[in-house]
Amino acid sequence: MNKDQVKGAAKVAAGKVQQKVGKAIGSEKQQVKGLGKQIEGKSQKAVGNAKEGLKDAAKGR
Template sequence: MNKDQVKGTAEKLKGKVNEAVGRATDNPQRELKGDMQQAAGQARKNVGDLKEAAKDVTKRHH
């Protein structure tokens, strides 16, 4: 696991919390912020996943 995967997962978790709090307190702005954080977190995690996959491919070909 690399730092992009860890930070992406953490950002997704923060987004889920903000979304839930926004929904519970009827705060659409906070809910939207949570949705955006989750999307950004997933994107960063995807970058980390690609880096890990590239490392695995490189290791197999050496």
């Protein structure tokens, strides 16, 4: 696991919390921000997965 994977997973988790808090307090703005964080985190995690895949492929040669 690399830093992009870890940071991405953390952003996804934080976004889920923010979205649920926004829903609990009736704040659509916070819900949208939470969804945005989740998308950002998933993207960062995907970058990390790609880096990890390249690293594994290079080791396999």
